Amino acid sequence: MNAGAAATAGAVTFVWLGMVLAISFIEAPLKFRAPGVTIPIGLGIGRLVFRALNLTEAALALVLIVAVATGSPTTAVIVLTAVSACLLAAQLAFVRPRLNRRSDRVLAGEDLPRSTAHLYYVALESAKVLALIALGVTALTA
Template sequence: MNPVAAAACFTWFGMVLAISFLEAPLKFRAPGVTVPIGLGIGRIVFRALNAAEIVLAIVVVVAVVLAGPHPVVLTSALIPVAVLAAQLGAVRPWLNRRSDRVLAGEELPRSRGHLAYVALEVVKVAALLWLGIQTV
């Protein structure tokens, strides 16, 4: 039982669900929201989400390590952290370069990079749910 790790996991889990799976797709359905406006909003929102995720990842890892974790729990804690690192280190830079081009007025086909980001979000959400259950 690790209440700090559990609270951080479920907070992180809820934030990702709310932003990635609710806010992000819905903003483009709002009247008057163009692709450039949606991208601009998305960059700000995801920058804030990712900053919060980094803090929560640190809290989770520290809480798990300080609790003298079972190896399975420690491995489970490293999965969402590794996914976040992949998103921030590989996918987000590619998406940022692409959105820079769109915001500069270039017309591009739909992005497949978002599919990679969403796939990683699904893995991260599943890992956070699993870890949260293990730490309750």
């Protein structure tokens, strides 16, 4: 990749990675341990935070795609960019709507068992973290 595109792709990738790690793997689980945070309050906060995170992720993915497309990328960079974007798209298209429907029901007062959709989200999020690490390193060293 040319130097400018590689620097942009690396920076955007590591900002995206940092946001995912901070929100999904630190903030989300810890908020439910805070004193006075009930499940409905935690869900309400989580929906706002994840909506903002996902919008930011989509914007970062677009910037990343443009940087990669204009930078004479290697095949590895192209594949890792596509994998990262596709994982985000899968979360937004398939898992988030299911989680939103479930949280609507919980916020309406229904008592529901634990959700397996969260496990899918975490699995996709973990795969995305690995893809972003690989992409960031590859973009900066290719």
